[in-house]
Amino acid sequence: MTNVIGQLGAWAVMRIQEMGRMLLFVLSAFAWLMRPPFRFHQIMKQLHFIGYRSTFVVVLTAGFTGMVLALQGYYSLRKFGSEGLLGSAVALSMIRELGPVLAALMVTARAGSAMTAEIGIMRITEQIDALDTMAINPRQYLIAPKLVAGILGVPLLVAIFDVVGIYGGSLVGVDLLGVSEGAYWNSVESAVEWKDVYGGILKSVCFGLIVSWVCCYKGFYTRQSAEGLGSATTEAVVLSSVLILVGDYVLTSVLL
């Protein structure tokens, strides 16, 4: 019994130590971000990787999400004779919840896992040590640009997600199911308020930070083996996804 409690205690202590290390990791990266040299080129490169190159998968996800939302929403609303509210149902779902969460999950799966793998391989092949020996801080050179790119890129992708999702909804609702086009877009305009939009933006900024923070951390502290790298990539994606979902609940309860 004592052994079990001891093991549980050791596990808890390890988790708390890891949480502390993660926090120190991101704080030191942000601290180094404020010091010259300012790596604008690196930030733009990461923004291209995280943002631009995730656009296709985000557009694809958004389109089909909007379409299936319209399909499901139409038949539910029709029971109450409220098909005209389909636009507001799709738009509010997208802007408040589905846009930030699904876009962040897609970025995690695509760019987040790649970041973990890239940094993990650099750790295993001593490229990060090589940066240290050249008196170049790896947190400043490698990590900080990725954090900034995540914070800037994910909200932009969420905006694209929302627009494409709402249009996807109109494609199904208006063109396929016969909802009045005027009614659809009128309900979008009347239902969506500024607080919905900034709530979505706030969530997307937080989720962008979570994705880049967790994925960079896991890669930076990868164990020196192929198995270690595999575990790190899996853990990064799982932890980011869980934190996005938990964070969504916390932020929603704060914003409402």
Added chain:
Amino acid sequence: MIKLVGVEKTLGGQPVLQGIDLSIPVGKLTTIIGGSGSGKSVLLKHMIGLMQPDRGEVWVGDIEISRLSGTPLNNVRKQFAMLFQGAALFDSLSVFENVAFPLREKLRMKGPEVGRRVEEKLEEVGLAGMGHKFPAELSGGMRKRAGLARALVMEPEIILFDEPTTGLDPLMAKSIHDLIVTTHRRLGFTAVMVSHEIPEIFGISDWVAMLRKGKITLMATAAEFQRTTDPEIQEFISVGGTVALPGSLVG
């Protein structure tokens, strides 16, 4: 220039360094030898602050670096360059960009001067015209040469070599050793090398140190080292220089 005093280090519960006392002579090529897993690379990493000792001191000049971090440590590291076991070239950059990297990042150098210095170093290491290739397209020996060019391009005062010839065939290993010796004699930097290559290292090193059971058991000039009467050291260096023929009994 580099001095370790009573350095101890435990990794994963195992004591690796158990009281290292070592002074590296300035301007000379010092090789550290020892069995596999004896802590040679760990010792090397302490010299440049990539690892911190659990106890003891690491001096670079008149600065004690074992408790340094951030900018003060980076200032000390400006004297150093290091050639890692796998060369540690940046995968996403070409050979040219790898060698130019310290010039652009540390010296903020731009323009044709960068190209001139990089091409000069690539030529010195026998990689002229290879600047456009990426590390994945290079053989092991070529990667080591590119890593050496990157280490030399800043003209450092101290260069650390972590098993520079491991994994290379004997001819390639000899060419790397020759390159290290030639550049060392020409530029006069302080070189610290970790190597398994016995007896080759006795031909290229000024000083040799033996790391055994976490301590430096002997440090001497290459000639004196080979004349040691310590039976364990003699066995180590004689086995390293012996080739077993079929049907023959060694020792």
